[in-house]
Amino acid sequence: MSKDNKSVNLIKNLIRSNIRQYGMFIALFVIMIIFNILTEGTFLRPRNLTNLYLQTGYIAVLAVGMVLVIIAGHIDLSVGSVAAFTGAIAGILQVKMGLPTVPTILITLSVGMLIGAWQGFWIAYKKVPAFIVSLASMLIFRGAVIGITKGQTIGPFDENFNNISVGYLKDILHIDGVHMLSVIIGIISVVLYIVLEFNKRKKRIKYKFEILPVGLFIIQLVLVSALIMSFILSMALYQGIPYTVIIVVGLVLLYTFITTKTTIGRHIYAVGGNIEAARLSGINTAKTLFTVFVSMGTLAALSGIVYSARLNSAAPSAGNLFELDAIAASFIGGASASGGIGSVFGAIIGALVMASINNGMSLMNLDISYQYIIKGLVLLLAVWFDISTRNKSK
């Protein structure tokens, strides 16, 4: 009996410590179901879901960087302008100067990195509030993008550049209606996931830590595997996995690894959680903040690349209000406005929530004005929900 109690407690703890992530998941699920009903089944069709992922891409890239900035206790308002500016740089490099795609991307990312370093310098070392620094950059780079494009749209890009946002993995087998390579990748991912989980469990047993009872462990494996497979199938049943999705999933895995498994990740949370305690614990707080902004700048450039590849052109007006979508995605994903709390995965779910609202309402042919209003309300309610659950758990 005591063993039963123990596992019940274990589950309770698990739910309690992950309630926000579950909450977001449930919210996303509910939103998707509602739109599916309202659009009479169009929303959850593979074609639309693939489209939804592609629409989420450039915001998701920003949200991954933004959530780190927010965890560190800061904000970055400039990412939309920076994405537009770096997109224009890519346009000039490739369209005007005829550079191939790979050097174009590398140079563009380096420019983003430099912009991040510029912001990090003012914020981390000169102690100017991030709100001000990034507001300044928002203006500076919006001006710069209009300047270097001379107000003109630059395009079109090379085909392989364009493919970053419109291309799909090539298939190896040809079966009607199913993209087999995607299915194989899905199966490999599931196997990898299961192996990793078993390894983790073995290690915990070696350390004599508490583990989930076998039954629950299997339920967990099945549920997550099913999620992975349905995600893959939602693409395989259309045209396969888009390159954008590969970029985003790769980023999410990389940044989740950095934030949860490395010392630099731990430092970022500590700086946002209590900067004074972090400083006195021997953490170089300025260097940590600087790193976070360099990462943000680089990802803003990546977002700029993904966006201009999607449009196949770089426009001076690109990236408008991207920063707000990225910030909203982070907060909807459970990040705390006072820093120290948040997760990369949550931010991606948040980005999907925002994109689902956009997508669903467009399918319903609702006026753009409603989209803004609903998005605003969702952000407000999500953060209110977050604050109220946090107060209760005290």
Add this chain to the structure above:
Amino acid sequence: MSDLILEMRNITKEFPGVKALDNVTFKVEKGEIHCLIGENGAGKSTLMKVLSGVYPYGTYSGDIVLNDAIQKFNHIKDSEKASIAIIYQELALIPHMSIYENIFLGNEISKKGLIDWNETIVKAKEVLEKVGLTDDPSLLINKVGVGKQQLIEIAKALAKDVKLLILDEPTAALNEDDSENLLKILKELKNQGITSILISHKLNEVMHVADSITVLRDGQTIKTLDVKKDSVSEDEIIKMMVGREMTNRYPSRVPDIGEVVFEVKNWNVFSETDSSKKIIKNVSFNLKKGEIVGISGLMGSGRTELAMSVFGKSFGSKISGELFLNGNKIDLNSPKEAIDNRISYLTEDRKEKGLILIEDVKQNISIAALKNISKKMLINENEEIKNAGEYIDKMKIKTPSVEQLVGKLSGGNQQKIALSKWMETNPQILIVDEPTRGIDVGAKYEIYNIMNEFVAQGNSIIMISSEMPEILGMSDRVYVMNEGQIVALLENDDMNQETIMKHSIGHGGKSNE
């Protein structure tokens, strides 16, 4: 008894685990200057917070009788309405506003929401005159010195037609001339019928202005003295302030003391915000192997500033002086360099500066020594959990799991986690700043045991504490600080409460000029 303006009857105020005030009775006569004295933590500030409504009616037991009527203050506004004004050590003036705006802040002279600025300026001049100021009331506060700011605070209170003025350590930040002037003004206000309660550590001031003196100790009223009738000496007052019995609340330790391991020489530190203000003045001290050295002194004497400036220059500006570790001169330019040299510092305020309350137990324990549980940059979470579990056992930390958020634990357990974090850095020298503040007796005893065990292994501790029995019960030697200087080193027979108190308040016998 109608000549009493205030009577606080049987006031008891408890905080979780601590009785801050225990059946305190405090009577103030109309038109007198009544000094309230006692050690750090004796309950003076708590008593004044009860009186001013910061702790609302119902959170304490006992009665506040003002002008023969029982008062039930729920808010500081209520006590202000009853003509009580309290002026804190940290001034509450707004730096970018003018003197007259500050004087009438929250008490604006207005008709239908429109402020009558002309009338405001005229009235401001009137109250400024009462405190002996002739400055232009349109000067900005940040252009005015601290001494005058203190007087402006009093003027602000006078503008509210105050009858009972409470001043919490008003001269702590003032130089001698300003202090003298302030006390003179208090006496003049007394002649105008204003009663004052003065909280002060400076006995010479107290003897100079007081009509009566009430001594608090450990949350109890020890005695109220009528200065005119009773002739009292400063020595007798000091005895009342500290004269508690030393009980055996400290685990015994056979000291095994070796050579000097750490030495601070001619250490000078200036303020971070005002680089002309010297906070630490030419301090030198040393620490031996296996030793616990106490640093005693009143709040504001510079103990924490000294410790933090030594710990990788984490406080202050224009720091000069020399540090020697095991005979070698070292430079510590950041907390990381201090930690790398095996010097650690347990902060005074665990919530503000010590712990990350929104993170869990294991993360807090490992944060200062992540390299212990990681290879390259990669953290081994299982090692982290195991390591935290070991501290939970060793330190007897009461927590449901290593994944519990630290903010949800009690003060004693939080302090043990903070201590675990520093033990994990494997220090040779541990500076502990108020290591047992606000925690219960049982947890205190356990922390003392941990400290003793730590020095028994050949390490050393510098202990800063406001609790005199703790300093005396734990230390092998005691340095006493006063106004940024070390004014005494006490050993053996000299280590007693009276001597520490005498030096702390600048009556150590030797001249510090």
